[in-house]
Amino acid sequence: MSGAVKVAVLDYGAANMVSITKALAAVGAEVSVAENAAGLAGVDAIVVPGVGAAASAMAHLSERGLRDPLLDWGRSGRPILGICLGFQIMFESSDEGDAETLGLLPGRTVGLVDAPTLPHIGWNSVNVVRQHPLLDGVPDGAYFYFVHSFAPVPADESVVLARTTHGRPFVSAVAKGQLYGVQFHPEKSSEAGLQVLSNFIGLVGGAV
Amino acid sequence: MLARRVIPCLDVDKGRVVKGTKFLNLTDEGDPAELAERYAHEGADEIVFLDITAAHERRGTMLEVVRRTASRAFVPLTVGGGVRSVDEMRDVLRAGADKVSFNTAAVAAPELLTACAERFGSQAVVCAIDARRLPREDGAEQHWEVVTHGGRRTTDLDAIEWAMKAVSMGAGELLVTSMDRDGTRSGFDTELLAQIATRVRVPVIASGGAAGPADFITAVRDGKADAVLAASIFHRRMFSIADVKAAMAGAGLPVRIAQEPVA
Numbered sequence: 001m002s003g004a005v006k007v008a009v010l011d012y013g014a015a016n017m018v019s020i021t022k023a024l025a026a027v028g029a030e031v032s033v034a035e036n037a038a039g040l041a042g043v044d045a046i047v048v049p050g051v052g053a054a055a056s057a058m059a060h061l062s063e064r065g066l067r068d069p070l071l072d073w074g075r076s077g078r079p080i081l082g083i084c085l086g087f088q089i090m091f092e093s094s095d096e097g098d099a100e101t102l103g104l105l106p107g108r109t110v111g112l113v114d115a116p117t118l119p120h121i122g123w124n125s126v127n128v129v130r131q132h133p134l135l136d137g138v139p140d141g142a143y144f145y146f147v148h149s150f151a152p153v154p155a156d157e158s159v160v161l162a163r164t165t166h167g168r169p170f171v172s173a174v175a176k177g178q179l180y181g182v183q184f185h186p187e188k189s190s191e192a193g194l195q196v197l198s199n200f201i202g203l204v205g206g207a208v
Numbered sequence: 209m210l211a212r213r214v215i216p217c218l219d220v221d222k223g224r225v226v227k228g229t230k231f232l233n234l235t236d237e238g239d240p241a242e243l244a245e246r247y248a249h250e251g252a253d254e255i256v257f258l259d260i261t262a263a264h265e266r267r268g269t270m271l272e273v274v275r276r277t278a279s280r281a282f283v284p285l286t287v288g289g290g291v292r293s294v295d296e297m298r299d300v301l302r303a304g305a306d307k308v309s310f311n312t313a314a315v316a317a318p319e320l321l322t323a324c325a326e327r328f329g330s331q332a333v334v335c336a337i338d339a340r341r342l343p344r345e346d347g348a349e350q351h352w353e354v355v356t357h358g359g360r361r362t363t364d365l366d367a368i369e370w371a372m373k374a375v376s377m378g379a380g381e382l383l384v385t386s387m388d389r390d391g392t393r394s395g396f397d398t399e400l401l402a403q404i405a406t407r408v409r410v411p412v413i414a415s416g417g418a419a420g421p422a423d424f425i426t427a428v429r430d431g432k433a434d435a436v437l438a439a440s441i442f443h444r445r446m447f448s449i450a451d452v453k454a455a456m457a458g459a460g461l462p463v464r465i466a467q468e469p470v471a
Contacts, residue, residue, distance in 0.1 A: 018304035022279040052329060117411055119331040119380050122434065123211040123253055123464045143211055143464035145284060147306065147331045166210060188284050188306065190248060190466065 005205045008034040008043040010070070010086075012060040013052060020049045020083070023187035027198040037069040045204040046073055049187075050085030054109065054150075055097035057085055067102070074104040079178040079204045084148055087174075087181035091152045104179060106155035112148075114167035119149045126162045126172050126184065134175050134199050135161060142192045144172070144184035151183055178203070211464045212428050213253035213435035214452050215413065216442045218243060221260050223269045227443055237443060241276040247442070248281040250449045251466035255281065256309070256383075256437060259289030260358075271303040278304025288336055288383075297324050301332065309334035309383055312356040315363060315370070318377045325378025330410075335379035339367035339400055340387040352400055359387045371404045381411045383437065389417030391440070396423055401431030413437050420447060421455030428461055 007029045009021055017033055024031045024047065034040050048070070050057055061067040074080050074090070082090045089101040094109035101109070112120055123143040128135055144164075151170035154160060162173035164183070172183040180200060186193035218225050218240055225243050226234040237243070244255045255277070259270045274287060287300050288309030297308045314321050314335050325333045338359055339352040352367035371382055384404055386397035396417045405412040411434035414427035418438035427433045441447050453463045 016278070016301055016304055016306065018275060018278040018302075019282065023282050026282070117210075117409055117434065119329070119410075120210070121331055121381060121411055122213055125209060125211075147284075149331070187282055190283050193282060 004028055004030040005045065005201045006030045006032070006043040007045045007047055007201070007204070008032050008040055009047045009049060010061075010066060011035045012050075012057065012064055012066060017049070019185075019187040020047060023194060023197055024201070027194055027201055029197075029201050034066070035064060037065050040069055040073070045079035045081065045200075046070065048080060048082045048086030048089070050083060050087075050089070052085060053096055053099075054085065054089055054094035054101055055099040057089055058099055058101060061089075071102055071104065074102070074179055077177050079200075080104075080180065081200050082179075082181040083187070084183060084185055087183055088148075088150060088152050090179065090181050091154070094150065096150050105152075105159060105174070105176060105181075107153050109150050109152040111150050112167055112170060115149075116167060119147060120166045121147050123189075124164050124166060124184075126164050127169075128162050130161050132161045132175050133203055134180055134196060135173065136199050137195045138192055144182075144186070144189040144192055146172075146184050148183060152181075209462045210434070211253065211462045212433075212456060213413075214251070214424065214449055214456075214463070215254045215256055215435055215437040216247045216252050216449065217256040217258060217415070217437050217439040218443075219258050219260050219439065220270065220273060223261075223273055225443075226260070227440065240273045241280060244277045244285075245281045247449060248283045249466070251453060251464070252283060252449050253435070253464060254284040254286060256286045256288065258309075259287065261290070271299060274300060274303040274305050286334060288334070292320070294320075294323050294327050297328065297332075301328060307332050307334050307381070309336045310379075311336040311338065314374060314377075314379075315354060315356050315365065318373065321374060321377040321379050325380065330378050330380030333379050334381045334383055334413075335371075335374035336383040336385065337367055337371055337374070337404075338385045338387050339397075341397075341400075350399065352403075355387055359390075367400065368403050368407065372407055375408045375410050379410065381413065382408065383413040383415055384433075386416040390415075392417055393419035393441075395419060396427040396431055396433075396436075398426055398431035401427060401433050405432035405434075411435060421452045424452050424456055425459045425461065428456070429459075
């Protein structure tokens, strides 16, 4: 490949764009912010960040004309990294506001069960259940930063890369083809987070 | 297992880190973004900025501090001081902060917590509670009152009741500071912390009184705190964040030990 990997970070509302764009740049990506479908032209990968609620996120994606291009992108096997809410909306639906979400992966997002504290805020260990290049250089049990009250339950166990326990274990990282999702915030997870972003950029670079 | 967090707090005045005694005799301690980055590399789990700039001079300066910090320190950032509306909170989050802490503004108008939680999620809304012990009569239970305006004004609010109310109004986290212990280096008020932490389901950050690593351990063990905040012991390099975490790990508490930088 020639030059840096080009990544568009979707801006569909109140998400903190500073940290994710700067973190991707710190690991060598050429980063742009896409507020609409035109912003996806010429990029190699899409990062879907997110804080907020599933239903309003889906509404904002639709309003900005990003929902269908994102679906097409994922269905055609091009690289996407979903983070936190951006990870949850890859699945079919969410208990949060009973929202219908993108459906790129089979499964439903549900509230954390038996959590001693909610929201689940803070650094928690990510236990690798399947080795994958997305988690290269990340020691099993490494701490990542989480801020959420919901997590997806994939219908297909084979996509699961890692689990984290807060109350009961939940899925904290998945991969299926070029579709990647993490429940934690790599852009807020210091060196471990930068490692995952660097791995993602490496995977995209190898695929384009 | 959720790690117990160690959080350095930076007082920021007109875009510079300052330290002083009871808001007096402020000395310039450097650039907030640089100091935050250093703490992040040393293993800080989060950085708290407390804006102590006078209101009329404030606008814009803190946003620039947050923006510069979020561009180079990839850990969670919390900003407290001076945010009084949903729109002001939006600006702080868009600059790169993850949470906003409300203190006096929440006491004056608790519905602000609700409005901000509905808009940004309760995970982004921290209620800071400054509490002071009330004289205890023989045989009676200990009570604490809420103080505002940096401890200069008293309220008739019971700190524990206010903590529960703040959570019910939308706060996703409580930053509990003991005014009795603040700056005294006599240890955290673990009784106050435990009274609150055992009554709410949201994380509690202990603040006020850290003298050394042993206090971080008792804040978690006895105070039931999820996170521990300190300022002067870190700024004055009496202890590093690594020192504190090593002591906590040695006591069997789950802490995140910083990883080597990405090559």
